[in-house]
Amino acid sequence: MQKPLPYRSSWMTEELDDVSLIARTFFEREVVPNIERFAEQHEVDRETWLKAGAAGLLLISVPEEYGGGGGTFAHEAVVLQEQGWAGDDALGYHIHSAITPHYIVEYGTEEQKRAWLPKLASGEHVCAIAMTEPGTGSDLQAVKTTARRDGNDYVINGAKTFITNASHADIIIIVARTGDHGAKGISLIVAEVDDLPGFTRGRVLRKIGQHGNDTRELAFADMRVPVVNRLGEEGQGFYQLMHQLPQERLAVSVIAVAAAELAVRLATQYAKERKAFGKPIIEFQTMAHRLAECATDVLAARTFLDHCIGLHVDGKLDAVTASQIKYWSTDMQVSVIDRCLQVFGGYGYMMEYPIARMYAGARVQQIYAGTNEIMKELISRSL
Structure with a gap:
C-alpha cells in the first residue's frame, strides 16, 4: 500500500482516487513483477498494452466518442504518478496516452479520429x-x-x-x-x-x-x-508541436516528482532497517539530514508540480512555466535519487535494487522532451 503524501493535491478528487487505485493495481500486477524480464527483452510484452486498455487507462483524457476516458490531464497525471511510485520506467505510457493521441484530437479530421483513436484506447494499436x-x-x-x-x-x-x-x-x-x-x-x-x-x-x-x-x-x-x-x-507541423510540447514536458515532470518521492521512501525505509555500529543508520545525523533535505526537495517539487497541473487543467499553462517545471523537476529527480542511492552504500550500485535502476533511468529525463539547457534558453527569452 502506498504511503500517503504529506498533503493532498488541490486538483485531486474522489474520482481521481478511484483512477489511482486502478492504475496502482495494474502496475503492481502487470508491470512490476516483470520489470527484469522487460529489461532483458528491451520492451514490454505486447499484451501489456491490451491489459492497460482493458483497465481503462489508455487515452484516459481523450473524448469518450473516440474510445477515450473523457477525462482531463489530471487523469493522465494520476496514472503517471502511480507508474512513478511503482518504479516502472518500461511502459511508454506517457508517449502513447498523454502525448501522441492529443495531436490527433487537436488537429485530426473526424475521419482520422474515428479511424485511429479507438484502437489506441483499447491497446490494439500502439x-x-x-x-x-x-x-x-x-x-x-x-x-x-x-x-x-x-x-x-x-x-x-x-x-x-x-x-x-x-x-x-x-x-x-x-x-x-x-x-x-x-x-x-x-x-x-x-x-x-x-x-x-x-x-x-x-x-x-x-x-x-x-x-x-x-x-x-x-x-x-x-x-x-x-x-x-x-x-x-x-x-503547420512546427506550430502544432510547440502547442503540444507543454503537455509533454508536464508529463515528464509528473514522472520525475513521483520517482523522487519513491526514492526518498525507499531510502528512508532502508535507513531505518540497516544497522551500523549497533544502531540504525538513520540515527546518524549525516544520514538523517541527507534524508531531511531530500524530503524537503520533493515536497517543494510536488507543490510546484501541483500548481502547474492545476494551470494545465484550467487551460492556463504556458510554454515558459512548462519549461520551468520540466527542467527544475528533472534536475531535482537526478539529485535526489543520487543522494538516496548513497544511503544504500554498495547495494545501491547493484541493479537488483530498485534505487540503482531508478538512478540509471533518471538521467535521460534531463535530455528528452527538450534538454534542460533548451528549457533555460526558452525561459530566459521571456525575462
Whole structure:
C-alpha cells in the first residue's frame, strides 16, 4: 500500500482516487513483477498494452466518442504518478496516452479520429511520435526527413532515432519537411506502418537506463503515405508541436516528482532497517539530514508540480512555466535519487535494487522532451 503524501493535491478528487487505485493495481500486477524480464527483452510484452486498455487507462483524457476516458490531464497525471511510485520506467505510457493521441484530437479530421483513436484506447494499436533525428536533437526546425508530394501520396525519406514505442508502434506521427527550410516547412504525417513498403525498424538502442523501455531507430525509404493522413494544414507541423510540447514536458515532470518521492521512501525505509555500529543508520545525523533535505526537495517539487497541473487543467499553462517545471523537476529527480542511492552504500550500485535502476533511468529525463539547457534558453527569452 502506498504511503500517503504529506498533503493532498488541490486538483485531486474522489474520482481521481478511484483512477489511482486502478492504475496502482495494474502496475503492481502487470508491470512490476516483470520489470527484469522487460529489461532483458528491451520492451514490454505486447499484451501489456491490451491489459492497460482493458483497465481503462489508455487515452484516459481523450473524448469518450473516440474510445477515450473523457477525462482531463489530471487523469493522465494520476496514472503517471502511480507508474512513478511503482518504479516502472518500461511502459511508454506517457508517449502513447498523454502525448501522441492529443495531436490527433487537436488537429485530426473526424475521419482520422474515428479511424485511429479507438484502437489506441483499447491497446490494439500502439503509437509513437518520430521527432528526433541523428544530428538534430532539440532543434526541430532542422528536421531533414522529407515528405515529397506525389499525387495523392507523400513519399517520405529519412531517419529517426531515440523513438519510444518504436518496436510495437502501429501508428507513428512523423515530423517531416514538406517545404522549405525552417519552421514553415514542417508537417505532421501519420503513418500506419504495418507491412508498409519502405518502412524499416532499425536497431534496438542500448541505453544507460530504462532498459525495458521500447526504444529504437526508424528509417523511411520512398515510403508512401496518403496525403489524407496529414494532420492539419501543410506547413503547420512546427506550430502544432510547440502547442503540444507543454503537455509533454508536464508529463515528464509528473514522472520525475513521483520517482523522487519513491526514492526518498525507499531510502528512508532502508535507513531505518540497516544497522551500523549497533544502531540504525538513520540515527546518524549525516544520514538523517541527507534524508531531511531530500524530503524537503520533493515536497517543494510536488507543490510546484501541483500548481502547474492545476494551470494545465484550467487551460492556463504556458510554454515558459512548462519549461520551468520540466527542467527544475528533472534536475531535482537526478539529485535526489543520487543522494538516496548513497544511503544504500554498495547495494545501491547493484541493479537488483530498485534505487540503482531508478538512478540509471533518471538521467535521460534531463535530455528528452527538450534538454534542460533548451528549457533555460526558452525561459530566459521571456525575462
